[in-house]
Amino acid sequence: MQAFEYKVVPAPHKGTKAKGVKSAEGRFANSVEITLNEMAAEGWEYQRAELLPSDERSGLTGSTTNWRNVLVFRRALQETSDATAQPLAATVPPEGNAPAVETQAATAPAAAVLTATAGDPEAPSGATQVPGLGAASMQADDGVEELSPVSGMTAALKARAKLQNSNDE
Numbered sequence: 412m413q414a415f416e417y418k419v420v421p422a423p424h425k426g427t428k429a430k431g432v433k434s435a436e437g438r439f440a441n442s443v444e445i446t447l448n449e450m451a452a453e454g455w456e457y458q459r460a461e462l463l464p465s466d467e468r469s470g471l472t473g474s475t476t477n478w479r480n481v482l483v484f485r486r487a488l489q490e491t492s493d494a495t496a497q498p499l500a501a502t503v504p505p506e507g508n509a510p511a512v513e514t515q516a517a518t519a520p521a522a523a524v525l526t527a528t529a530g531d532p533e534a535p536s537g538a539t540q541v542p543g544l545g546a547a548s549m550q551a552d553d554g555v556e557e558l559s560p561v562s563g564m565t566a567a568l569k570a571r572a573k574l575q576n577s578n579d580e
Contacts, residue, residue: 412438414488418455422480446482476575528544 422444426438447457461481469475 415485416488417458418450418484418486419461420450422446422460422482443482450482450484454486456486458483458485473579476571497556498547 416447417531423442425442426440427442427445428438431439431443450457459482459541463479463481465477465479466474467477493578
């Protein structure tokens with residue numbers, strides 16, 4: 412399975428002047444194009460743009476939510492050689508923080524390999540680190556946006572704004 416690493420960068424806020432580009436939209440598009448080309452030159456593949464909330468401090472004790480536009484990129488990680496890679500036949504999913512147990516494929520003698528979710532502080536020493544559920548779903552993501560109705564989005568944002576206003580008071 413191909414593994415990827417991801418990089419998230421802030422989307423440009425301001426347009427960049429260029430010869431023959433006169434409108435504000437054209438300048439902004441030029442800024443985005445420059446960012447995409449710079450990242451592509453470093454080997455990053457553009458995935459999508461996201462609008463995400465960012466809770467930030469406001470004043471001494473308050474906080475406010477700012478919405479940030481970011482660009483998501485990915486690139487393939489170096490694959491291990493076939494001599495060191497061992498195919499896995501089955502994975503027994505962990506319960507809670509318990510380590511998963513994977514059994515070797517039929518080509519290798521039957522043996523249990525102890526694995527643990529990456530970053531688990533309770534993982535036994537010597538356990539092979541494997542990505543958690545979130546990382547596994549990101550690796551399986553093909554980058555294609557799914558179409559979904561946006562009708563409920565307005566109600567959800569209004570509810571969040573009302574909750575935020577009540578917390579600020």
